[in-house]
Amino acid sequence: MRTPVCDLFGIEYPIFAFTHCRDVVAAVSRAGGLGVLGAVGFSPDQLEIELNWIDEHIEGKPYGVDTVMPQKAAEVHGANADELIGQIRGMIDEEHWRYVDELMVRFDLPPLPEGTQAGGVIGWAEDVARAHVEIAFAHPIALIANALGSPPHDIVERAHDQGVKVAALAGKPQHAERHVNNGIDLIVAQGYEAGGHTGEIATMVLIPDVVDAVAPTPVLAAGGIGTGRQIAAALALGAQGVWMGSLWLTTAESNSGPAVLQAYLDATAGDTVRSKCFTGKPARMLRNAWTDAWADPAGPGPLGMPLQNILTAEANARIARSGRKDLAFAPVGQIVGRMNQVRSVRDVMYDLVEEYIATVERLDLGVRG
Numbered sequence: 001m002r003t004p005v006c007d008l009f010g011i012e013y014p015i016f017a018f019t020h021c022r023d024v025v026a027a028v029s030r031a032g033g034l035g036v037l038g039a040v041g042f043s044p045d046q047l048e049i050e051l052n053w054i055d056e057h058i059e060g061k062p063y064g065v066d067t068v069m070p071q072k073a074a075e076v077h078g079a080n081a082d083e084l085i086g087q088i089r090g091m092i093d094e095e096h097w098r099y100v101d102e103l104m105v106r107f108d109l110p111p112l113p114e115g116t117q118a119g120g121v122i123g124w125a126e127d128v129a130r131a132h133v134e135i136a137f138a139h140p141i142a143l144i145a146n147a148l149g150s151p152p153h154d155i156v157e158r159a160h161d162q163g164v165k166v167a168a169l170a171g172k173p174q175h176a177e178r179h180v181n182n183g184i185d186l187i188v189a190q191g192y193e194a195g196g197h198t199g200e201i202a203t204m205v206l207i208p209d210v211v212d213a214v215a216p217t218p219v220l221a222a223g224g225i226g227t228g229r230q231i232a233a234a235l236a237l238g239a240q241g242v243w244m245g246s247l248w249l250t251t252a253e254s255n256s257g258p259a260v261l262q263a264y265l266d267a268t269a270g271d272t273v274r275s276k277c278f279t280g281k282p283a284r285m286l287r288n289a290w291t292d293a294w295a296d297p298a299g300p301g302p303l304g305m306p307l308q309n310i311l312t313a314e315a316n317a318r319i320a321r322s323g324r325k326d327l328a329f330a331p332v333g334q335i336v337g338r339m340n341q342v343r344s345v346r347d348v349m350y351d352l353v354e355e356y357i358a359t360v361e362r363l364d365l366g367v368r369g
């Protein structure tokens with residue numbers, strides 16, 4: 001399984017793990033892959049705490065940080081979270097506020113305890129994402145990645161000055177070409193099957209197109225990968241490694257809540273949908289009554305990023321508190337159909353490598369036979 005990206009990062013296996021959970025980051029890197037912490041849901045102060053924890057537990061292995069700096073999103077600026085949220089709330093129309101209130105009544109969601117503030121995700125506001133990057137650069141990171149576009153030029157330069165590699169996600173060959181022109185070192189070609197924000201081209205079609213478009217820049221395959229056979233397929237398509245997000249959500253180290261964890265374990269590959277209901281951009285998650293309500297033509301439909309998440313912040317917090325599996329936000333890709341057991345990261349990594357080796361041997365025998 002050794003490819004040039006292993007040497008680039010000093011890792012044993014070209015398996016990159018995107019996760020919001022520090023324990024998974026440390027466990028994957030310790031098991032020979034490279035853990036990448038998603039920063040978007042953390043305040044800058046919390047990110048600092050998470051990275052300090054990783055530094056203490058990762059045994060000197062390399063890791064990365066992922067930020068979300070969208071190229072197309074409503075511009076908001078503010079000195080702190082309250083100011084940003086206040087600004088975003090002011091941009092939301094009455095019809096949408098009415099609809100979300102109606103949904104909280106329709107789904108019988110008990111109010112939050114007095115004094116609890118719902119907040120919402122603001123990690124994709126440029127000021128917050130830049131604060132994340134500042135904090136990340138003060139830690140011994142090997143990689144900085146960005147979703148939804150290339151990171152700004154000054155950040156790419158700064159990373160290179162510090163010897164940090166830069167990755168960016170791409171859902172089309174054109175995105176990947178643009179990233180390479182912007183100085184990105186590593187392309188994550190992410191197909192339609194993937195969990196989280198995702199485009200419309202399937203992994204099987206996307207990977208060779210991106211590999212050919214950006215050669216010799218290394219490409220990692222993402223979207224629908226959860227077995228050693230799929231890793232072998234990704235390398236056969238020309239990728240130098242894989243970038244997986246969903247599979248870690250049902251590991252013992254993951255911090256998925258009980259209702260969401262059970263929903264993942266029960267779901268089949270056909271149970272996901274791409275919906276704008278959480279972030280305002282199409283993201284893959286388990287389909288449920290909440291995603292259906294936002295796809296209902298009788299409703300006003302979701303707003304864009306960053307408005308939609310602030311609009312639904314209270315409803316999301318009420319859903320999370322209620323523990324309702326039928327409404328819970330459960331971002332995941334189509335590989336969820338294979339995520340049927342809670343296992344340790346170490347066991348998952350071991351199985352991936354074992355099955356990869358068996359697959360390559362089988363193909364090799366096939367050729368000789």
Ligand SMILES: Cc1cc2nc3c(=O)[nH]c(=O)nc-3n(C[C@H](O)[C@H](O)[C@H](O)COP(=O)(O)O)c2cc1C
Nearest residue numbers: 018038147194195196222223224244245246331333
């Ligand atoms: C729960 C979840 C959250 C995600 N959030 C982000 C994110 O904040 N930034 C990002 O670059 N990618 C994010 N992704 C996408 C992953 O980086 C990765 O490309 C994707 O999970 C790969 O496909 P897979 O889910 O089939 O493994 C997320 C994926 C999941 C499942």
